[in-house]
Amino acid sequence: MAYLELNNVHKTYIEGEEEILSNINLSIEEGEFVAIVGFTGSGKTTLVNLINGLLEPTRGEVLFKGEPVKGTSHERGVIFQNYSLLPWLTVEQNVLMAVKEAFPKKSKKELTEMVAEYVEMVSLSHAINKRPKELSGGMRQRVAVARALAMKPEMIIMDEPLGALDALTRGNLQDEILNIWGKDKRTALLITNDVDEGIYMADRIIPLRPGPRATLGPEFKIDIERPRDKTEMNDNENYKQTRNAIIEYLMDIGNERKSEAQEELVLPDLAPKDFVNQFK
Amino acid sequence: MxxxxxxxxxxxxxxxxxxxxxxxxxxxxxxxxxxxxxxxxxxxxxxxxxxxxxxxxxxxxxxxxxxxxxxxxxxxxxxxxxxxxxxxxxxxxxxxDCQPNTLPSxxxxxxxFNSLLKDHGIISADKAAFKEKTAALNAQREAENLDPIVYTGRPSFVDQIWRSLGTVFAGFLLAFFIAVPLGIFIGLSPNLKSAFNWFIQVFKPVSPVVWYLLVFMIVKTVLIGSPDDSSFTISFVSVGLCSMWATLVNTAMGVSSVDNDYINVAKVLKLGTFQKIFKVILPSSLPLIFTGLKITLSVGWMVLIAIELLAQSPGLGTFVWEEFQNGANDSNAKIIVAMFVIGIIGFLLDRIMLAIQNSVSFVKTDAI
Structure with missing residues (x-):
């Protein structure tokens, strides 16, 4: 039995409306790092919210360790796309709030130590008393990573965590997340719009065919040994093939969408009067 | 020394x-x-x-x-x-005796203004003398369980200002303790929102004079047979009820429009209801609540004059009305003095609210 399982999941926000997600089947094993790649607006966030428990499927079931997901849980830590830090709390208070909820029995001192440990892990100790407004985008996302990990979840769900960052910060944070993941091999699910990011980080990549009625495409296994090196990977035949296959697949979907759209457009047969007269 | x-x-x-x-x-x-x-x-x-x-x-x-x-x-x-x-x-x-009666220069x-200050000096001295004179007698009366003799002379302009401030402050507190909790409940529950919506829409535009009459009808009956002067109660309750709507509406709006990201964070962290309200919803709606409170305070100060005037509760409103009725040579000038004092105090009250807001809220608001 898989660690996380989605069986024939459908989701509509309004009854009777067209489905956002349609017939989603996914299974993730314990300790696996899976990436879901898709275009913006293809329903990625909806899919994430179904898994973390913020939304319920309209049809089908989401099973976590064999049990249906009912609401959010501390076992599944979430890193949101837009950081979602509380602006009126400092870095320490933001993380502390999460730790306090996850470990209500620990003493205040233990909790503060835990917070310090996780803030240190994302190397933000110098900014522990700053508010999110005073931090850069990358630093904010690191706080969000610390907050999610400090709750010691069994599974980490990341919803385009690096989408809003510049390329350099992005690369650094990818390594940081991989390092942390590598330490205790928690199960991880990464949602991204960047194929290279998916290949660099994940064991498996599954494209999400764009919505409405979004569904998962065929999976691509990434057989590149860890730790992976970005520059070396560029010369790896396996990498090149996988990357081309995924991009080709995504491009095909994009083209399908375009041709579908073209069929519906009928241009009116009109020309300005003077323009026509000119040639007579 | x-x-x-x-x-x-x-x-x-x-x-x-x-x-x-x-x-x-x-x-x-x-x-x-x-x-x-x-x-x-x-x-x-x-x-x-x-x-x-x-x-x-x-x-x-x-x-x-x-x-x-x-x-x-x-x-x-x-x-x-x-x-x-x-x-x-x-x-x-x-x-x-024969000066034209018009807008004073x-x-x-x-x-x-100077004569009012001087008058205040005279009355204060008078009060102090009275206190000294009756100190022994009052001590004796207290020993006999009788009410002490109090000064019943004419209040000075400065005394009137303090009384008006007291009335507005009492009214503001009343508005605060009704509107903020009620606003939070209304903002949290769509059912309460529909239950209270007609109520807010109907009572919000009611004029201060009508509020005064309404409060008068009720307080008069509630305090029936009480020997105390009810004019203070009537005026501060009227001020409170008249000015609380801005806070009520802003609080409800602030609470119901908290950023969905913050709500999701609260859900993912599994915060309890109490924690969710005090750690997420209230801090996030503080700027709007304070905007409401600022409007409430300035509306309260603005309607105070009309309400004090009607209620005959001592204060600036009564002062203005008495000067107008009295028609003395410098009455017009005194009314203008009161106008400036009211304006300047209103400005200071607004600044106090702004300073409090900036010291508790995460969003820093600039003064206009």
Missing amino acids: KQSVSLNTAGKIARFNIFRFLFQGSIAKVKQMDPKVALKKVAISIASILLFLGLWHMGAKALYNKEADFKINKALEERGQAAADSEAACIASGNP PAQVWAS
Whole structure:
């Protein structure tokens, strides 16, 4: 039995409306790092919210360790796309709030130590008393990573965590997340719009065919040994093939969408009067 | 002697700190500014004040002359040339009995302000003397379980200001304790929102005078048979009810429109209801709640005059009304003094609210 399982999941926000997600089947094993790649607006966030428990499927079931997901849980830590830090709390208070909820029995001192440990892990100790407004985008996302990990979840769900960052910060944070993941091999699910990011980080990549009625495409296994090196990977035949296959697949979907759209457009047969007269 | 000196310094320091607290933002801004720009700003403010005073002075003079001409002409038509001459001489001599009654000039208002302060000095001295005189008697009466004798003389202008501030503060607290909790409940529950919506829409536009009459009907009956004066209760309850709507609506709006990201965080962290309200929803809606409270305080101060006037509760409203009824020579000037005092206190109250807001809320708001 898989660690996380989605069986024939459908989701509509309004009854009777067209489905956002349609017939989603996914299974993730314990300790696996899976990436879901898709275009913006293809329903990625909806899919994430179904898994973390913020939304319920309209049809089908989401099973976590064999049990249906009912609401959010501390076992599944979430890193949101837009950081979602509380602006009126400092870095320490933001993380502390999460730790306090996850470990209500620990003493205040233990909790503060835990917070310090996780803030240190994302190397933000110098900014522990700053508010999110005073931090850069990358630093904010690191706080969000610390907050999610400090709750010691069994599974980490990341919803385009690096989408809003510049390329350099992005690369650094990818390594940081991989390092942390590598330490205790928690199960991880990464949602991204960047194929290279998916290949660099994940064991498996599954494209999400764009919505409405979004569904998962065929999976691509990434057989590149860890730790992976970005520059070396560029010369790896396996990498090149996988990357081309995924991009080709995504491009095909994009083209399908375009041709579908073209069929519906009928241009009116009109020309300005003077323009026509000119040639007579 | 030494003690009194140190007390005095402590008082000065405290006053200085309050000043800093109120104008923190402005001070910081001025410090950042180029001295030339700062100087220019101050110069423009002073120039505009002088321009205002000049226009006021000229306008008041024109009105004064019109009124004086009318008086002299009237005397000429009714009683002949001799009467007109004596009227003109009387006006020119500055005799208070025959001064034209119109808009007072800035100088007259300043004089009235000083005379009101002087009057306050006299009444305070009188009060102190009275207290000294009755101290022994009151101690004796207290021993016999009787009510002490209190000063029942005329209140001074400064006393009226304090009473008005007391009324507004009581009304503001009432509004705060009704509107903020109610607003939170309404914002949290769509059902309560629909239950209260008609209520808010209907009562929000009701005029202060009508609120006063409504409160009067109720309080009069509730306090029936009580020997105490109910005018204070009536006026502060009216002020509170009249001004609480802005806070109620803003709080409800702030609470119901919390950023969905924050709500998701609360869900993912599995915060309890209590934690969710106090750690996420309230901090996020504080800026809107404070906007409401600021409007409430200024509306309260604005309607106070009308309500005090109706309720005959001592305060600035009563002061203005009595001066108007009294028709003495400097009444008009005193009314203008009251107008400025009301305006300036209103401005200070707004600054106090802003300073409190900036010290508790995560969003720093600039003064306008």
